[in-house]
Amino acid sequence: MRKKAATIVDVAKAVGVSPSTVSHALSGKRVISGPVKEKIFETIRELDYRPAFYAQALKNSFTGLIGVVVNECRNPGAALFLDGLAAELEKFSLKPVIGLTGLNHAMAAEMFRRFSTGLVDGVINLLPQITPEEAEELCGAIPVVTNIRESSIPVLLDYQKLTRDILEYFYSMGHRDIGYITSPTRFVLEDPTAAVMKKFYAEHGIAFDGKLVYTGDDSIESGIRGMDQFVGHRRVTAVFCGNDQMAFGVYRWAFEHKVRIPEELSVIGFDNVPQAATIIPPLTTARFPYVEIVEHTVKLLMAKLEKRQVPPGKMILEMPLIIRHSVADIS
Amino acid sequence: MRKKAATIVDVAKAVGVSPSTVSHALSGKRVISGPVKEKIFETIRELDYRPAFYAQALKNSFTGLIGVVVNECRNPGAALFLDGLAAELEKFSLKPVIGLTGLNHAMAAEMFRRFSTGLVDGVINLLPQITPEEAEELCGAIPVVTNIRESSIPVLLDYQKLTRDILEYFYSMGHRDIGYITSPTRFVLEDPTAAVMKKFYAEHGIAFDGKLVYTGDDSIESGIRGMDQFVGHRRVTAVFCGNDQMAFGVYRWAFEHKVRIPEELSVIGFDNVPQAATIIPPLTTARFPYVEIVEHTVKLLMAKLEKRQVPPGKMILEMPLIIRHSVADIS
DNA sequence: AAAAACAATCAAAACGTTTTTACAACTTTT
DNA sequence: AAAAGTTGTAAAAACGTTTTGATTGTTTTT
Numbered sequence: 268m269r270k271k272a273a274t275i276v277d278v279a280k281a282v283g284v285s286p287s288t289v290s291h292a293l294s295g296k297r298v299i300s301g302p303v304k305e306k307i308f309e310t311i312r313e314l315d316y317r318p319a320f321y322a323q324a325l326k327n328s329f330t331g332l333i334g335v336v337v338n339e340c341r342n343p344g345a346a347l348f349l350d351g352l353a354a355e356l357e358k359f360s361l362k363p364v365i366g367l368t369g370l371n372h373a374m375a376a377e378m379f380r381r382f383s384t385g386l387v388d389g390v391i392n393l394l395p396q397i398t399p400e401e402a403e404e405l406c407g408a409i410p411v412v413t414n415i416r417e418s419s420i421p422v423l424l425d426y427q428k429l430t431r432d433i434l435e436y437f438y439s440m441g442h443r444d445i446g447y448i449t450s451p452t453r454f455v456l457e458d459p460t461a462a463v464m465k466k467f468y469a470e471h472g473i474a475f476d477g478k479l480v481y482t483g484d485d486s487i488e489s490g491i492r493g494m495d496q497f498v499g500h501r502r503v504t505a506v507f508c509g510n511d512q513m514a515f516g517v518y519r520w521a522f523e524h525k526v527r528i529p530e531e532l533s534v535i536g537f538d539n540v541p542q543a544a545t546i547i548p549p550l551t552t553a554r555f556p557y558v559e560i561v562e563h564t565v566k567l568l569m570a571k572l573e574k575r576q577v578p579p580g581k582m583i584l585e586m587p588l589i590i591r592h593s594v595a596d597i598s
Numbered sequence: 599m600r601k602k603a604a605t606i607v608d609v610a611k612a613v614g615v616s617p618s619t620v621s622h623a624l625s626g627k628r629v630i631s632g633p634v635k636e637k638i639f640e641t642i643r644e645l646d647y648r649p650a651f652y653a654q655a656l657k658n659s660f661t662g663l664i665g666v667v668v669n670e671c672r673n674p675g676a677a678l679f680l681d682g683l684a685a686e687l688e689k690f691s692l693k694p695v696i697g698l699t700g701l702n703h704a705m706a707a708e709m710f711r712r713f714s715t716g717l718v719d720g721v722i723n724l725l726p727q728i729t730p731e732e733a734e735e736l737c738g739a740i741p742v743v744t745n746i747r748e749s750s751i752p753v754l755l756d757y758q759k760l761t762r763d764i765l766e767y768f769y770s771m772g773h774r775d776i777g778y779i780t781s782p783t784r785f786v787l788e789d790p791t792a793a794v795m796k797k798f799y800a801e802h803g804i805a806f807d808g809k810l811v812y813t814g815d816d817s818i819e820s821g822i823r824g825m826d827q828f829v830g831h832r833r834v835t836a837v838f839c840g841n842d843q844m845a846f847g848v849y850r851w852a853f854e855h856k857v858r859i860p861e862e863l864s865v866i867g868f869d870n871v872p873q874a875a876t877i878i879p880p881l882t883t884a885r886f887p888y889v890e891i892v893e894h895t896v897k898l899l900m901a902k903l904e905k906r907q908v909p910p911g912k913m914i915l916e917m918p919l920i921i922r923h924s925v926a927d928i929s
Numbered sequence: 930a931a932a933a934a935c936a937a938t939c940a941a942a943a944c945g946t947t948t949t950t951a952c953a954a955c956t957t958t959t
Numbered sequence: 960a961a962a963a964g965t966t967g968t969a970a971a972a973a974c975g976t977t978t979t980g981a982t983t984g985t986t987t988t989t
Contacts, residue, residue: 275947285968287948287969288967296948299967303968320712320715323715325653325976328974340681343674346673357705363698367684374688380648384650515873515876518878542818547849549853605976615938616938616939617977622977634937650975653977654976657978
């Protein structure tokens with residue numbers, strides 16, 4: 268049925284030349300006479316010869332593969348990132364090897380270990396729970412770019428401004444009871460963004476309520492859990508979420524509890540995934556600059572791969588609020 | 599900064615033993631004396647030695663990697679599949695290498711070529727546009743399981759029954775003008791499902807209208823395009839879509855054209871992705887048996903990997919219609 | 930006390946490439 | 960017509976492992 272794959276010596280033998288000649292014909296690094304070259308290619312087709320990837324990788328110590336480690340694809344934000352990354356890497360003839368770790372830490376470490384044995388030339392870490400230092404440690408000798416949603420790369424994502432924009436928008440629409448459902452690493456209380464919140468509240472005479480902050484995990488379910496926590500505590504008229512996915516969870520919660528969006532509950536998300544425009548009512552959300560971030564991530568990785576110095580200076584990327592229909596004016 | 603990775607001979611030299619001894623200590627295939635073994639492990643930690651993946655793969659002709667080729671992750675159906683696949687493969691200590699091809703054929707072929715050079719031990723083809731025969735051809739000596747949404751695997755997905763169920767449901771709710779937005783390979787006119795449609799229509803005295811069938815590509819956009827085609831032709835009161843993603847496109851179209859779902863337009867999807875329950879109104883859709891299919895796909899691949907005969911017999915999987923709120927009774 | 934068995938380690942071959950050096954057989958130069 | 964250069968190909972070494980057979984000592988058997 269399936270036969271053993273042909274090797275370069277098989278085709279060399281069949282043609283009656285040495286393996287090196289076949290290799291040269293293939294790579295074009297030496298000139299091989301017309302007739303011989305032709306016969307080689309013919310035989311290659313005949314035997315369906317394909318150079319063994321690992322032998323090549325071993326010899327060249329280069330694979331053309333980039334490991335991308337990510338929790339799960341079902342999160343549309345992550346999916347968008349992955350798709351973008353694949354396209355961007357393709358420009359450098361690199362292919363992504365996506366490692367799905369699920370939500371557990373042990374598997375993440377295992378994935379890094381696997382990548383770091385030379386399986387890939389470099390890795391991109393999309394795991395919010397793995398710090399840049401951990402990633403470096405785990406990757407050993409191979410370069411890694413990490414935490415691309417943060418400002419560790421030469422791009423500045425101004426979450427503080429965004430936080431203020433959102434709070435101002437909510438405030439201007441009359442909202443005073445605002446819940447936050449955060450991504451694991453974003454909008455957390457120790458974060459500079461938390462300072463922005465507290466400052467804003469202080470300025471406007473609103474009491475800060477720690478129970479109105481829930482740390483989610485980017486899943487729909489955690490959006491629902493967040494709402495449950497808030498409502499068990501006290502009434503909120505508005506919620507903002509660290510990503511759209513969790514905002515969808517809020518939508519779901521609202522549907523199940525028969526509360527109407529936006530009349531009874533206003534929602535703001537973050538990411539602007541395609542579904543945000545599709546959902547009803549269309550979700551007001553902040554645009555996450557995927558393409559720019561993807562570009563910069565890859566640029567940074569390329570620099571590391573080529574052992575170039577990382578270009579200094581930071582680029583500030585806007586995250587404009589896209590006003591749709593999920594926030595009501597209740598003032 | 600980053601130094602060259604240590605090899606097995608580096609640690610052998612440091613310990614003062616031969617490389618084979620280190621290898622044996624690591625694999626445990628030969629017994630190595632206590633003190634020597636200890637010193638070896640200590641040195642390994644010290645030098646941060648990690649066995650070169652490629653060298654191992656070359657020697658063992660085994661990688662533990664499975665290639666999965668897929669168009670894009672942004673499609674929630676695909677994402678669900680990938681997440682499931684990763685978890686299922688993990689049970690066999692296999693890791694997926696996901697190849698994103700985008701929507702173009704050339705890249706798909708390139709991806710298969712790359713995989714087929716021995717990069718992975720086997721491949722799973724999720725591309726609807728690549729037939730099983732093409733996939734076999736492209737993969738050469740390495741085993742491939744393809745087209746898992748169809749019935750080529752030992753599982754029977756009864757699309758004909760599903761088609762009939764949907765048509766009957768629409769009919770019972772008074773719909774006579776029904777549009778179809780199909781997935782590339784599903785519900786197509788040459789398909790057995792087309793026969794079901796025509797038969798159903800004939801039985802109920804409805805004229806079959808070819809312009810009410812649009813072949814989409816599983817994207818939100820193609821759902822919108824489908825609606826544009828229908829409406830440019832004549833009015834429809836109901837639409838069913840080959841996947842939920844395209845149904846979301848219909849929602850979006852409806853929102854933009856101010857037609858209300860379900861009052862003015864009924865919609866049925868297929869897949870039952872999480873967002874289907876979240877969207878408003880919640881989408882009536884058919885459950886695609888992801889977990890079962892994923893399980894069977896991996897089972898089939900394992901059989902091929904171990905050169906076992908594929909277990910005969912087919913298992914019939916239900917695809918029940920999940921009635922939510924996107925279909926109105928207009929009778 | 931010699932023979933046999935065992936324990937622990939080493940040396941060499943192999944996996945399938947690529948690359949470098951070497952070497953023929955022709956051409957061209959002087 | 961000898962020296963020098965070209966051209967096409969072969970042989971060998973290397974990449975980092977694993978595995979097999981060989982080789983030491985040391986211990987047990989007879």
